[in-house]
Amino acid sequence: MSKVGTASRHKSPWMIIVKRLSGNKMGMLGVLIIATLILIAIFAPLLEPYSFKAQDIGNMNQAPSGDHLLGTDEFGRDMLSRILRGARISFVVGVASVAISVVIGCIVGAIAGYYGGVVDLVLTSIADLTWSMPAILVALLLVAIIGPGLESVVLAIGLSYWSQYARLIRGQILSLKGSVFVEATRSLGASDFVILFKHLVPNSISPVIVAATIGVGNAIVLEATLGFLGMGAQPPTPSWGAMMSSGTAYLFISPWVIIFPGIAMMITVLGFNLFGDALVDIMDVKNRESNL
Secondary structure, X not given: OOHHHHHHHOOOHHHHHHHHHHOOHHHHHHHHHHHHHHHHHHHXXXXXXXXXXXXXXXXXXXXXXXXXXXXXXXXXXXXXXXXXXXXXXXXXXXXHHHHHHHHHHHHHHHHHHHHOHHHHHHHHHHHHHHHHOOHHHHHHHHHHHHOOOHHHHHHHXXXXXXXXXXXXXXXXXXXXXXXXXXXXXXXXXXXXXXXXXXXXXXXXXXXXXXXHHHHHHHHHHHHHHHHHXXXXXXXXXXXXXXXXXXHHHHOOXXXXXXXXXXXXXXXXXXXXXXXXXXXXXXXXXXXXXXXX
């Protein structure tokens, strides 16, 4: 075997993923969009030309101009400032809610797949029941119980999507729990907890990472939907969904109040979907082996 071939075999799996991602144009576009969103979320207060909650009654529903690049809303608030601040809300809600879903899903799915039997039957039935219900209905029910607000939205979305990650991790655990390395670890006296969460789950997490990347985009859409219905972040906190909802009354007077937040959400979701689709190709075992 050549030295080059040997060197490529010893590359870190993450280095291989980064290298393959750099050759995927659509994936890199997704990375660029996500990186831009992260920077906007971090530096939003510095990028805002005006305070996102500053009202200028004399300039209500003003069309895009040199003073207000994306126009103003029904209270004279600068749309660009509110969209930039809304990016922080969307990013935080999307990532935090998916993190909750992944943690719950991985724990439930791993336990179900590892122990099997009655434990698997009960946990899988709960996951299937949750999976069968539309996420928006689950989220609406939970927010109605907990009450509107940003924290409630994060928790509601997190509890709406966990079942898909549970199903993914369960399938991976089922295929790996009879492996030689698991038997070897058990023969050394390792506990079920160590075997499950130190060995099996880390070796099963790849498809969950891919699904979670796309799931962030879905969570952002669901957050905007709740905001549109008035059950998301409460005023004056700007939410893209809430901004579009308040703009419906002025659709024919100031359509930019709906159009620009909608475009921002569309680009954001597109970025996560492109990145997730690229990860599907990059982390696919058969595809990687054929390209070695």
